[in-house]
Amino acid sequence: xxxxxxxxxxxxxxxxxxxxxxxxxxxxxxxxxxxxxxxxxxxxxxxxxxxxxxxxxxxxxxxxxxxxxxxxxxxxxxxxxxxxxxxxxxxxxxxxxxxxxxxxxxxxxxxxxxxxxxxxxxxxxxxxxxxxxxxxxxxxxxxxxxxxxxxxxxxxxxxxxxxxxxxxxxxxxxxxxxxxxxxxxxxxxxxxxxxxxxxxxxxxxxxxxxxxxxxxxxxxxxxxxxxxxxxxxxxxxxxxxxxxxxxxxxxxxxxxxxxxxxxxxxxxxxxxxxxxxxxxxxxxxxxxxxxxxxxxxxxxxxxxxxxxxxxxxxxxxxxxxxxxxxxxxxxxxxxxxxxxxxxxxx
Amino acid sequence: xxxxxxxxxxxxxxxxxxxxxxxxxxxxxxxxxxxxxxxxxxxxxxxxxxxxxxxxxxxxxxxxxxxxxxxxxxxxxxxxxxxxxxxxxxxxxxxxxxxxxxxxxxxxxxxxxxxxxxxxxxxxxxxxxxxxxxxxxxxxxxxxxxxxxxxxxxxxxxxxxxxxxxxxxxxxxxxxxxxxxxxxxxxxxxxxxxxxxxxxxxxxxxxxxxxxxxxxxxxxxxxxxxxxxxxxxxxxxxxxxxxxxxxxxxxxxxxxxxxxxxxxxxxxxxxxxxxxxxxxxxxxxxxxxxxxxxxxxxxxxxxxxxxxxxxxxxxxxxxxxxxxxxxxxxxxxxxxxxxxxxxxxx
Numbered sequence: 287x288x289x290x291x292x293x294x295x296x297x298x299x300x301x302x303x304x305x306x307x308x309x310x311x312x313x314x315x316x317x318x319x320x321x322x323x324x325x326x327x328x329x330x331x332x333x334x335x336x337x338x339x340x341x342x343x344x345x346x347x348x349x350x351x352x353x354x355x356x357x358x359x360x361x362x363x364x365x366x367x368x369x370x371x372x373x374x375x376x377x378x379x380x381x382x383x384x385x386x387x388x389x390x391x392x393x394x395x396x397x398x399x400x401x402x403x404x405x406x407x408x409x410x411x412x413x414x415x416x417x418x419x420x421x422x423x424x425x426x427x428x429x430x431x432x433x434x435x436x437x438x439x440x441x442x443x444x445x446x447x448x449x450x451x452x453x454x455x456x457x458x459x460x461x462x463x464x465x466x467x468x469x470x471x472x473x474x475x476x477x478x479x480x481x482x483x484x485x486x487x488x489x490x491x492x493x494x495x496x497x498x499x500x501x502x503x504x505x506x507x508x509x510x511x512x513x514x515x516x517x518x519x520x521x522x523x524x525x526x527x528x529x530x531x532x533x534x535x536x537x538x539x540x541x542x543x544x545x546x547x548x549x550x551x552x553x554x555x556x557x558x559x560x561x562x563x564x565x566x567x568x569x570x571x572x573x574x575x576x577x578x579x580x581x582x583x584x585x586x587x588x589x590x591x592x593x594x595x596x597x598x599x600x601x602x603x604x605x606x607x608x609x610x611x612x613x614x615x616x617x618x619x620x621x622x623x624x625x626x627x628x629x630x631x632x
Numbered sequence: 633x634x635x636x637x638x639x640x641x642x643x644x645x646x647x648x649x650x651x652x653x654x655x656x657x658x659x660x661x662x663x664x665x666x667x668x669x670x671x672x673x674x675x676x677x678x679x680x681x682x683x684x685x686x687x688x689x690x691x692x693x694x695x696x697x698x699x700x701x702x703x704x705x706x707x708x709x710x711x712x713x714x715x716x717x718x719x720x721x722x723x724x725x726x727x728x729x730x731x732x733x734x735x736x737x738x739x740x741x742x743x744x745x746x747x748x749x750x751x752x753x754x755x756x757x758x759x760x761x762x763x764x765x766x767x768x769x770x771x772x773x774x775x776x777x778x779x780x781x782x783x784x785x786x787x788x789x790x791x792x793x794x795x796x797x798x799x800x801x802x803x804x805x806x807x808x809x810x811x812x813x814x815x816x817x818x819x820x821x822x823x824x825x826x827x828x829x830x831x832x833x834x835x836x837x838x839x840x841x842x843x844x845x846x847x848x849x850x851x852x853x854x855x856x857x858x859x860x861x862x863x864x865x866x867x868x869x870x871x872x873x874x875x876x877x878x879x880x881x882x883x884x885x886x887x888x889x890x891x892x893x894x895x896x897x898x899x900x901x902x903x904x905x906x907x908x909x910x911x912x913x914x915x916x917x918x919x920x921x922x923x924x925x926x927x928x929x930x931x932x933x934x935x936x937x938x939x940x941x942x943x944x945x946x947x948x949x950x951x952x953x954x955x956x957x958x959x960x961x962x963x964x965x966x967x968x969x970x971x972x973x974x975x976x977x978x
Binding site for chain 2: 290291292293294295297300301302304305306308309311312369370371372373385386387388389390391392393394439441443444445449450451452453460462464465466468469470471473492493496517568569570571572596598603604605606607609610611612613615
């Protein structure tokens with residue numbers, strides 16, 4: 287498809303994108319540059335078994351009963367990030383400063399989930415059991431951090447590959463607990479609440495029903511989940527994973543749901559790897575914040591919002607136009623992306 | 633400075649950032665990769681003089697009187713983008729589609745401003761006269777496109793270097809005319825209007841006064857402009873260029889202001905080049921949309937909003953956390969960035 291470009295608004299009304307197949311035909315005077323593969327660099331990897339002393343002491347792990355914390359033998363290990371984006375909790379939060387220049391000392395938690403002992407592992411190479419253990423670990427850490435009154439929002443994300451922002455290739459994901467609800471999350475929730483007020487139904491449930499009926503943007507579908515190429519995809523081969531059961535919070539899924547989701551991630555990330563030669567990607571979770579006692583809006587939000595994961599392959603990069611306008615230019619129509627990612631049905 | 637991290641809100645309240653000096657100390661198992669310099673690839677460059685037939689016919693140019701359009705001899709040349717992000721205007725706009733999946737056929741204008749005949753030129757290597765001519769050309773094209781009723785907003789931007797999204801190294805900038813006001817622009821204007829309603833003054837004028845008084849984030853200051861490292865910089869070494877005279881629209885500056893701004897860009901981009909070894913960067917303009925007859929909010933917007941340029945060096949990249957939350961993690965405090973960029977006073 288190299289038809290005309292299209293301006294598309296996402297169903298929530300939060301952003302617009304330009305689907306511009308013509309852009310893919312641009313000449314490029316710079317030579318193509320192969321992605322840098324990590325190679326055999328496990329020699330110095332601080333996340334490999336036997337080097338547990340190179341990370342701060344673990345805060346959680348899945349390990350055989352009887353094995354000692356911070357020793358080898360683990361399946362999944364969670365440690366504080368040694369180079370955190372936000373300050374450690376033993377540092378008192380600065381008081382909000384008055385006036386225009388509002389700031390507070392970085393108060394938060396930044397953890398790393400080491401997803402497997404094998405340096406060369408990948409989500410798609412994990413066993414179903416191991417993949418499910420990673421998803422359960424995510425859920426358990428989110429739930430634990432959300433239980434602390436200091437954190438208004440806890441963000442889970444994964445950067446795969448250097449171009450996606452990873453500085454280490456050992457399979458890992460990250461969790462950041464923040465004292466505020468981020469603007470992007472707030473926007474999505476507010477849009478969902480407005481939609482429900484007007485239409486009496488969850489926006490995401492409605493979109494899924496329409497996507498199921500149309501079929502063109504469905505990548506994978508089963509009783510529990512739908513994987514779609516979103517109508518207003520900002521990035522080429524963007525994928526969203528939605529649970530079919532309406533729920534606002536991932537952190538409250540059961541063990542069975544975590545197992546099923548682990549299996550799904552194996553499949554979906556395996557397809558991405560095979561279809562596009564192991565592209566760098568970001569994986570992010572969007573869910574409603576944990577309910578706080580006395581929070582009147584929490585009930586409404588939990589009826590209106592629907593948790594989901596987004597997989598954002600890094601094949602283009604945001605440039606001047608995107609930063610100026612907030613509108614992303616995507617050269618790959620999601621209908622084409624879905625067709626490519628559907629084809630591989632391994 | 634490698635102190636604690638800090639959460640900062642931008643004065644407009646539109647976004648938060650995390651200033652995280654610790655992040656700069658992360659180990660990186662991937663080898664450093666030199667930026668790809670364009671080298672002597674002018675041999676096939678479609679923007680070089682003598683190859684005017686490789687672009688669509690010019691829509692504007694600065695050239696000596698008597699020289700023929702689409703021939704050599706020009707100083708600045710504006711041509712339609714051969715691989716446009718938005719469709720050509722001779723294609724009828726699709727009617728907005730009903731329901732959740734709102735789309736319209738990409739209707740817009742995408743132009744390229746070829747800033748100099750010399751393939752290896754750079755803004756900082758241009759003469760003051762040549763730099764002023766580029767700024768005047770920007771202004772004139774914006775004004776011309778804004779004069780067409782179809783366009784609600786016209787965006788000017790420049791991508792320098794491959795990592796910043798450029799596919800050709802010949803110095804150029806781009807202009808995209810859109811049938812809607814982009815969300816990011818709307819957000820900034822709305823925030824400025826709210827601020828003025830509350831405080832009776834332009835937010836940007838107030839911020840400039842406070843920045844002048846504090847001095848720590850001022851990079852360069854003269855009678856006409858202030859160049860600052862913004863308090864809530866999303867990117868390392870981000871710079872904003874503000875005119876001291878309150879005005880909502882760049883497109884309405886006079887010739888003298890354009891000349892002064894051209895000279896300023898030479899200086900500022902020269903400093904960036906020398907201080908950080910010619911980093912890739914995006915340069916974007918933010919201004920209020922052109923007034924339309926009968927638009928009651930235009931008067932208020934023109935009192936509240938203040939046009940400015942933003943220079944966004946590409947030294948980090950947005951990853952999972954940024955896409956998930958909208959909060960950027962910046963390892964370089966703007967106070968440090970300002971000190972570095974102030975030091976070079978060539």
